[in-house]
Amino acid sequence: MKGSIIVVIVILVGALIITYRSYAGNKKIERQKYEVTKHEKGFEIRHYPRSVMASVSSKSNRSGSDANQNFRILAGYIFGKNQQDKKIAMTAPVYMEKNDTLNKMSFVLPSKYQISDLPLPEDSSIKIHYSEEGYYACLSFGGFASEKKITRKKMELKQLLDKLGYETIGNFNYLGYNAPWDVVNRENDVIVKINYTN
Numbered sequence: 001m002k003g004s005i006i007v008v009i010v011i012l013v014g015a016l017i018i019t020y021r022s023y024a025g026n027k028k029i030e031r032q033k034y035e036v037t038k039h040e041k042g043f044e045i046r047h048y049p050r051s052v053m054a055s056v057s058s059k060s061n062r063s064g065s066d067a068n069q070n071f072r073i074l075a076g077y078i079f080g081k082n083q084q085d086k087k088i089a090m091t092a093p094v095y096m097e098k099n100d101t102l103n104k105m106s107f108v109l110p111s112k113y114q115i116s117d118l119p120l121p122e123d124s125s126i127k128i129h130y131s132e133e134g135y136y137a138c139l140s141f142g143g144f145a146s147e148k149k150i151t152r153k154k155m156e157l158k159q160l161l162d163k164l165g166y167e168t169i170g171n172f173n174y175l176g177y178n179a180p181w182d183v184v185n186r187e188n189d190v191i192v193k194i195n196y197t198n
Helices: 002-028 065-078 147-164
Strands: 035-040 043-048 052-059 094-098 102-108 127-130 134-142 168-176 187-194
Touching: 043 147, 052 065, 065 094, 065 102, 134 147, 147 168, 147 187
Parallel strands: none
Antiparallel strands: 035 043, 043 134, 052 102, 052 127, 094 102, 094 168, 134 187, 168 187
16 A cells, blocks of 8 residues: 555656656747737737748548648658758747648747758658738637637637627637647647738
């Protein structure tokens, strides 16, 4: 009995150490820059300047394996699977856009880079491009983000925007800031570009 309690304590301490290290690491990585322009009830409006992104798309399926494959491809690129064997720092957030036919994932690349500075990917499915500068409505939420929860939050943001008369441009995106093994302080956004004049 005493031995079992010790094992449980060791496991809990180990989990806390891993969580702390992950949280501390998250705070050190570069985040995509934006400026909060306006606070609305339930969401905020942010201005995002242009950023360099690496994106990969696949046909959508119900298993979620397409998202895992997209992540592996993009992670391979920044970890050195490119024509210069160059490692590129990880940043946050990771963008995910999904509908019935498409599953797209994008990494924001460090702000010190322009497209001309970056090595070409070995995988031709990776597209290096600039994001669209503009105003975006953003609804933030915590905890683990299942596909069902993300869909619900997108609908919630859409209803808030419709109620206030904001016109949306393009698709809704999910932004994830944490590693899959993070347990506490999880951060998530759903965003959509809007027609807005500051």
